[in-house]
Amino acid sequence: MIEDSLFTIENLNVWYRQKNRIVHALKDVTLKIPARKLTVIIGRSGSGKSTFLRTLNRVVEMYDAKISGKILYRGQDVFKMNPQILRSKVVMVLQRPIALPMSIYDNIAYPLKSIKKVKDKREIDRKVEEALKLANLWEEVKDRLHHPATQLSGGQIQRLAIARAIALDPEVLLLDEPTAHLDPESTRYIENTILKLKERVDIIFVTHSIEQARRLAEYVIYFEDGRVIEEGPAEEVLERPRTDRLRRFLSVFDREELERAVEV
Numbered sequence: 102m103i104e105d106s107l108f109t110i111e112n113l114n115v116w117y118r119q120k121n122r123i124v125h126a127l128k129d130v131t132l133k134i135p136a137r138k139l140t141v142i143i144g145r146s147g148s149g150k151s152t153f154l155r156t157l158n159r160v161v162e163m164y165d166a167k168i169s170g171k172i173l174y175r176g177q178d179v180f181k182m183n184p185q186i187l188r189s190k191v192v193m194v195l196q197r198p199i200a201l202p203m204s205i206y207d208n209i210a211y212p213l214k215s216i217k218k219v220k221d222k223r224e225i226d227r228k229v230e231e232a233l234k235l236a237n238l239w240e241e242v243k244d245r246l247h248h249p250a251t252q253l254s255g256g257q258i259q260r261l262a263i264a265r266a267i268a269l270d271p272e273v274l275l276l277d278e279p280t281a282h283l284d285p286e287s288t289r290y291i292e293n294t295i296l297k298l299k300e301r302v303d304i305i306f307v308t309h310s311i312e313q314a315r316r317l318a319e320y321v322i323y324f325e326d327g328r329v330i331e332e333g334p335a336e337e338v339l340e341r342p343r344t345d346r347l348r349r350f351l352s353v354f355d356r357e358e359l360e361r362a363v364e365v
């Protein structure tokens with residue numbers, strides 16, 4: 102049988118321990134994320150979007166967190182998988198990625214050597230070039246591959262982080278608001294990168310922008326206060342929301358985006 106669900110999630114709960122209280126960040130999340138569809142997660146700040154991504158590859162276990170429930174990745178129980186192997190297949194790019202304090206080239210070559218144990222210099226050269234091309238960064242950096250990566254702009258560092266992840270040949274890429282701090286031009290670059298990458302890797306993408314969701318999403322999940330309120334094909338969820346909660350969220354967002362657009 103072909104497993105058409107990328108992730109199958111049942112009754113997932115996550116609690117964080119904060120100083121003197123417990124925060125219930127994900128509440129009974131049950132859903133399926135389809136394979137080969139660009140999935141976009143929307144919701145207000147604090148609704149659990151980042152926690153949800155972190156839980157899919159078990160990075161959440163590095164926090165002071167308690168987890169219950171079930172997650173299957175292509176039919177396999179993730180809590181029975183070796184976390185290192187899981188994280189090499191399901192790779193997350195952080196909301197504010199950093200350029201490692203080394204050259205642009207080494208930012209990609211270093212994880213290739215340390216995580217993937219690639220040793221052949223020509224193979225590494227090839228991978229670095231391929232990843233930078235896929236991330237739409239090659240043209241801008243090909244003549245200064247050995248310059249410090251810390252000199253790159255915010256938008257370039259975001260693409261460098263995507264290139265670093267892609268070079269590891271992940272099966273799934275988790276992107277947490279990759280354009281949250283970028284100007285419109287860098288945002289367009291990242292969106293083009295994502296559209297190109299979705300042909301070869303499953304992507305789950307968190308965004309604060311409904312307009313961006315409309316441009317990219319094939320499947321949409323809406324989170325509110327740790328719960329999934331709606332999920333389904335993008336055109337249904339975004340254009341014909343079933344719940345008042347999502348309708349309210351979409352109208353508030355449309356208004357805010359309109360106001361932002363007028364300000365610029």
Ligand code: ADP
Pocket residue numbers: 117118119124125126144145146147148149150151152153164
């Ligand atoms: P979003 O990405 O939608 O903004 P988060 O997943 O970051 O939401 O946060 C969900 C809830 O969990 C919030 O109440 C937040 O304060 C809390 N939270 C997130 N990360 C941590 C953490 N590392 N430690 C404690 N609480 C956290």
Ligand code: MG
Pocket residue numbers: 150151152277
């Ligand atoms: Mg977040």
